Amino acid sequence: MRLLSARLSARRRHPLAGLVVLLLGLGIAGGLYATVAPKPAEANAAQQELVADGRKLFLVGCASCHGKNAEGIMNASGSQQGPPLIGVGAAAVDFQVSTGRMPMAQTGAQAPRKDPLYTDEQTEALAAFVASLGPGPAIPAAEDYDYEDATEEEIVRGGELWRTNCTACHNFNASGGALPDGKYAPSLVGVDAKHMYEAMQIGPQQMPVFSDNVMTPEDKRNVIAYVKHLEQQDQPNPGGFALGSLGPVSEGLFGWIVGIGGLVIVTVWITGHGARVKK
């Protein structure tokens, strides 16, 4: 203890000591302020700041395809370089950016999921900016997609909705499926509940919209609960390795390779003549 204080006191004249004290003080003051300050007025100001930050990020990272005012850009051949983003809402930005789909690394049939390029704060700022351009779905609140305490009945209901609306593209086990012309419905295994919720709301890329009036927030939450339980139940694959959960194609492949392949090796052993003694 003595040693520590001795050291501290020895360093109090260090050139950076002042800065450390300053930062510490600011941090404590800011933390205190944040807890006691009246929220709405502050929020408004912070919101404006956020929008401004978002705008800056947008001009740097997004405007080349979506236009300076997010009005969309047509390229020379008349097809869309980037679609207009006015009215797509914060949910769309949050979905596209925080799953790494935007910004796209290259143009292609479909933007693939990858590591996000922007931090959470930057994504929030971008979303705030795009949301300020026109009304659209907001980022869902955590309780909207909180599937943890869904009842069994709700999960079963979610399963029915899932099989009716989702499996045709995403496959029974959420393993994904192919779409025309090189596009695909991605696998939903390990996807955040929030992103699933947003995807249903906004209909990203080829995916159709499942608006709140038709598929209610409870319905959406039930679907998410079903998909999450598919992978999180005690026995997600009671029968063993799931072989990709792609249906009979992969099963047939394993039957031929492991089954017939393995047994043919056995036939060679059974009928082989083995070592001989030569005289």
Place this chain on the structure above:
Amino acid sequence: MSQQSKINAPKSVSGPVTWLDDRTGLANLANKKFLRKVFPDHWSFMLGEIALWSFVILLLTGVFLTFWFKPSMAEVEYHGSYELLRGLHMSDAYSSTLDISFDVRAGLLMRQVHHWAAILFIAAMMVHMLRILFTGAFRKPREINYVIGSLLLMLGILEGFAGYSLPDDLLSGTGLRIAEGLIRSVPVVGTYTSFFAFGGEFPGDDMIPRLYMLHILLIPGLLIALVTAHLVLLYYHKHTQWPGPGRTNRNVVGEPFLPIYTAKAGGFFFIIFGVTSLMGALLQINPVWKYGPYNPSEVTAGSQPDWYMGIAEGLLRIMPGWETEVFGYTLSWNVLLPGVVAPGVLFTIALLYPFIEQWITGDKREHHLLQRPRNAPSRTAFIVSLMTVYGLLWFAGGNDIIALKFDLDLNWITRFMRVLIFIGPPIAFIITKRICLGLQRADRERALHGFETGIIMRAPSGEYTERHAPLSSTETWKLVSHEQYDRPELEPAVDENGVANPASRRSRLRSKVWAFWYDDDVTNVSREELEEAHSHTDGHHRAEGTEVEGADEPSELEPKH
């Protein structure tokens, strides 16, 4: 009975045998010839056994499953152990399948073993059939057994499809829906047949009980009868054998049924049962609980049949959308051709092949020695081209999974397949035939000039040559013992009375087909060529015999005297 004492059999054996024979006279049948029947050893002769034993496993596990499965489409509410479906309305068939999987101990294992064994059963029948075709084992006197085998394959596929449909999950219902579409496409009687099969409109509530009867009674009954006939004929004909030293068309060389093949075949049964059980323990198959109960307004990506229906699936996928109206009636070629006609044509070609080949060669003799695939180049190439069709259709049937897993364009796979299905088989035919002819030529070289020792010799003149050493007579025999056909003689255009001979045109056609089939074959070495070559290499051999013997060549290639 008094003779018994002459044979050195323990009392524990002779006692029951005497007792049984006194009452049945079975010893007349199960005599030494029967019990010590000789089977030749080759791995490819065991392929049919995989099918046989898979079938036995199917019967055993199938009986277990019938104790709990309820073949009924009556609606029930599910209250079993699988939480994600609890409270849903579903058919009794689906609900009892869930019970087997989650509430009956060893139920899931039996289901999975049953399904894996079914996949193996049909796959093994198919590779067995390919072995028969590639080696010419279908030739006289085995044509009937070939036909029986083909029927077994067809019945096995039907049996598999019926089983796939029984659990009444989303996938099996989708399969039935497609089957209904295929039935409907048949002109004139299609709609009626569909209504009779399903007891009215699709899906109705009759289909599962009916398929169940087919699956556990009618088709297995036929399968058992045909398998029995297949085995009886196999026993009666005795197994074919590869050409080799001491093997002729009039004997069969190998090991006796008792005890060697009893142990080998019996052991193989246990191994196959063990492998399918391990697959059932480790590899999940047909997780019906994830598909959900059948509902005609639901579907899943990756809706495919089991592999053996894959070619029909592939054909359906690559067929262009053709349909014609004839006098107000609809003919949907887009379903009829791929779903009904094409599988029938493929199957008929395979079924008739032995008879077609017999017509080309005009060979009516018995054959018990197999042909190496290279020594029947056109046949081998033809089978490979059929396999190419089959493989391409498999690929087309899984186009969505392939597109997804390999980042390919679904539509382009389909377009590509539409072309490849026509140009692929001829290319495969040509390539395979060239490979066979190349191998024949290499065989001929080896027979005449021996094997390459890898020893480079330098002559005094400075010339480098590789020394060839002669093959053993055993090895040479394997290379040269095959038989080749002569071109059939043409019938005269007019008979002896000067009247046009109707047989003449047929014989000319036959001669042309013969030429296409056999003309390119590399002529086997003649006795003179062989003798001349041997006198040459033997001289060589004598001169440097000791050195060659000293070279580290596998000694079984040495002549054995």
Place this chain on the structure above:
Amino acid sequence: MSDHEIEVHDGQAGRPMDNPGLEKHHPRPTDVDPQMEKRAERQVATLFGLATLLTLGFCVAYFAVPLDASFLGWQANNLALGLTIGLALLFIGMGLIHWSRTLMNDHDIAEDRHPIASTPAARESSLAALSEGGSDSGIGRRPMIRNSLLGALGVLGLPAIVALRDLGTMPAGRPSRTVWEKGMRVVNDVTGAPIKVSDIEIGQLINAEPDVLVENEEDDPDGEENLEGHDLLNAKGKAAVIVVRIDPAKINARKARQNWGIDGVLCYSKICTHVGCPISLYEQTTHHLLCPCHQSTFDLAKDGEVIFGPAARALPQLPLAVDDEGYLIAQRDFEEPVGPSFWERGGEEDRSA
């Protein structure tokens, strides 16, 4: 064939060399080395012993491992039972084969073949028996009896077909109709909630059903009973629909169909015209609909026309209207049969309406 012919074809005649005869038998290590022999014996017995233990393990696992226990997310019971019995069976098989390969007498035996055909004498005697039986019965001399018997037996095939008649009901035009009728509400599948045009966004997909097929809170507005059991499934198999909303500027519908949608809200049959899979892979940006079974692709902005794949006919469209409360209803049933083609389906003319 006669003995003579098989003699000619003994696999030797005309060959470039003589058959060298059976190879000498070489003994195995276990034949000459008693230690190796003992070892092989022990190996076989060990395999059988392990199999016994594993089989007993199966019986223990059956009672000891509960069905709801999981291992790596698998059913532990299935795994334990499968591994024990699988390995037990495998070891029995391996033991038997190892025994036969190492310890049983492995000398090759050559067994003679005989021609498959009977001897000419046997063949003649059976032919003689046949003709004796024939002449004893007089079947050749009495064509009237023969022909009438053949007739009677031939007709027996008919009951076998006729008696199958009650397998199913007659089609009676049912494949051409669905439960849709004028004024029936289009409701959400599963939830049964009715749909307002204003609820649907551009790019939306709704998997929908006729009101009578789904239970919902405000059931039976026109006093109709909901269908149940297989009646429900039969009806669903034809009446399932999808509702989409496409930017009206992008819709390129035939003139006769221009009042079938409402502000870009269109309703199509969900049953593929190829072989009847439910199709709902909807791509909102291209407004294409893909069938997951065989990849027929339909353009919903152009009357459901086929643009790719094996389907031959456009997807039938359901004409929509709005009821007093603002909910989507059907104007009438589909104007053509839904689902796969069939012989009696009829020609193009009934599509022209």
